[in-house]
Amino acid sequence: MALIPRLILQYLKQLWSHRRYPPGPFPLPAIGGLWRLGVRLSPDTFTKMMKHYGNIYTIWIGHIPMVVLSGYQAVKEGLVDHSEDLADRPLTPFLEASLKGRGIMFSNGHTWKQQRRFGQVTMRKLGLGKKGMEHQIEEEAQQLVETFARAKGQPLDPSAAITKAVSNVICALAFGSQFSTEDENMQKLLETLDFGLKFGGSFFHALYELFPWIMKHLPGPHKAALSALDMVVSLVKKEVKKHKKQQSLHEPQDFIDFYLLQMEKSSNDLHTTYDEENLAECIIEFFGAGTETTATTLRWALLLMAAHPDIQGKIQKEMEDVFGASCSICYQDRKKLPYTNAAIHEIQRSRYVFLSGVPRQNVKDVTICGLLIPKGTFIMPDLRSVLLDPEQWETPEKFNPHHFLDKDGNFLAREEFLAFGEGSRVCLGEQLARIEIFLFFTSLLRSFSFQLPPGVGKINTKPAVGLTMHPHPYKLCAVPRCNAP
Incomplete structure (x- = not known):
């Protein structure tokens, strides 16, 4: 019986503190403002909330207030102007039980600063943005082309092949080697991460x-x-x-080698956070975040090419005009391919892979767009609302590469393009993802034209809502091009 008075007291405290936060749906006992979201989330759930409550509003998740920043101006002010003030991640009960404050993505304070800094430095040492890493991605892209070629133009589901190719890049980065399709440990790793992603955001x-x-x-x-x-x-x-037994610490070849070397260097530091628990979590994040997001973007890319053959044809013509059929394309060549580069950015804009963004927590009271947000608040930057903001994009709901082209057809970088986040928590793997998407995409479109299977008049281009916004299952025909390199 003591539980009921406790719950009543907690609810009364919630009602009292409700006035300190930006407006939003009235919180009910136990569920808070979740009643306003409906039974099932949809891609426009937060858009509807923004239209009703404004660009900054509060949804109570049970007894926890979550402030949502919507639209370019509010998100920019939060993530850019208050970058350091919003540097923390909220530690929810499940994250606390599962991650225990380890790794990079969901850690805070000294652990986050040390692990993130190490991740940034090590990525550069491993050749990110240099020819070494790019060559590995090119090899995987060629393997993916060969896999598609074996279908001989017949309908195929590209999902598994794309995921394997992207995960092999992460394998090379983390472990220094790739795993075969039949490798039991690799299968377990990918299956488990897939299960985790499906569990995230579930009932x-x-x-x-x-x-x-x-x-x-x-x-x-x-x-x-x-x-x-x-x-x-x-x-x-x-x-x-295995890496410890190989004794390659002083000639590091991959992320694990560099991390073990750092552990050795920091062994006498009483405040070090370099240990095997944090190392394991960093690797899991590379696979969980790096594989799913890039693979999902590439799946959207092929689907959109089949749905927009005119745009696909323009991309292929541009590559032919600039490089012909024999020259290979590297990441730096994106500067010579403005339309192709614009189309890739538009894929990421129009089919953003998350429902909103990764949450933040403010380390002190902040005022954003004139509204006070108390210290320690769970803050959700709605990046989808930025990428679809009608005040920033001419045709926000339409797939339109011209969003990233000026009047002369030159590529136009847009500060409103926040697909990788912004500020102190900007995606650590942004550069890797950009290189992968460009090289995989151009390799596939030089080799194939992607078409709907015979008898299929239309493909569903609306996203399936989950922790990531992925396409509904589909099949395409990868028709070999006669002038492919």
């Missing part, structure tokens, strides 16, 4: 975040998700053990 995930003290003691998918993560950590630690 049981929401229940855990709202009622952790109850869910900890009940069976369900949340238990499977936590066990799956432990299993992935174990798999990564096996690779770490």
